Amino acid sequence: MHCRFDTLAAVVLPGTGSDARFAEDAFSAAFAGVGLTTIAVDPDPTGVVASYVDALNAETRRHGRIVVAGISLGAAVAARWAADNASxxxxxxxxxPAWTGDPTGTPAALSAQFxxxxxxxVGLDAVTMAMSSSSPEWLARTLRRSWAAQWPALPDALEEAARHxxxxxxxxARIEPxxxxxxxxxxxxxxxxxxxNWxxxxxNCVLRTVTLDMIGSDAGCLGRAVVDGLELRSPQPPNC
Structure with missing residues (x-):
């Protein structure tokens, strides 16, 4: 098969409280268009970061080199893993990305802690109802599903993210891929x-921007933005 990267595998790490389904929706179509299979990771809420690192290591053993993608907390884990596993x-x-360095006092960390x-x-049902009433429908729909799946360990997962x-x-600046x-x-x-800033x-990086309305209309805009940027930075594709 001919692909535009020297791998067929792209591993995607969701954000805090989110799930593999949203990551799949965001990336799979765009990645398939450039010869990549999306491997979206469902977090283990009892140890989110460890579950992400374990998944990246497992897919590396299976595929060799991989495209590494992450959203929010997943982006932070992806960057650290890439720094340690450049080859x-x-x-x-x-x-x-939600913060640089220490998360203390950042909007995402404060939100996760709250x-x-x-x-x-007050429990899952009450918090989910409040979240749904104050969030865009696409985000509320995603979090209703993922929060229920991660309950009752969800508070631990949120606190872990807020400390990361x-x-x-x-x-x-030392990440070269x-x-x-x-x-x-x-x-x-x-x-x-x-x-x-990132x-x-x-x-060896380009920045692409979206809006929340764009994500709400079609989460696939994230994958398309990624592919558009990576195609500018990647060398001529080999056969893989």
Whole structure:
């Protein structure tokens, strides 16, 4: 089979509280168009980061080099894994990065901590109802599904995410594989300035932007943005 990257496998890590189904919806069609099979990882809420790292390592043993993609927390894990496994990373896609370095006081970490605390105090049904009433329908629909699947360990997963230290800019600057960062221009939880800073720091990177309405209309816009950016940064495709 002819593909545009020196692998057939793209491993996608969802964001905090999200699931493999959303990651599949976001990436599979665009990745299939360039010869990649999307392997979307469902997080283990009792150990989200460890489950992501285990999945990346397992797919590397199976496929050799892989395209590594992540959303929000998944982007932070993907970047750190790529920094430690450069020879196994064919390309890197970092979507909606939430913070750089220490998460303390950032919008995403504060949101995760608040939600975890509320879940412990009033339970899943009440928090899900409140979230659904204040979120865009596409996001509420996704989180209703994924939160129910991750309950009762969901508060632990959210707290783990809120503690997770991302790479600093100088660490990002040492990541050499072709990379695209995708930021949302109107997402207060994942500030566009974080995406811009990451894209400036990464040495072989392009930035692509979307809006929340675009994601809501078609989550596949994320995958298309990734492929558009990676095609500019990747070398001529081999036969694979």
């Amino acid at each position: 196994s990373t064919a390309a890197l896609a970092l979507v909606l 939600t975890a605390r509320s879940l412990r105090e 230290r991302s790479l600093e800019l100088d660490e990002l 072709p990379t695209v960062v995708v930021g949302a221009l109107d997402d207060a939880v994942h500030p566009i300035e974080v995406a811009r 894209a400036r720091a990464l040495p």
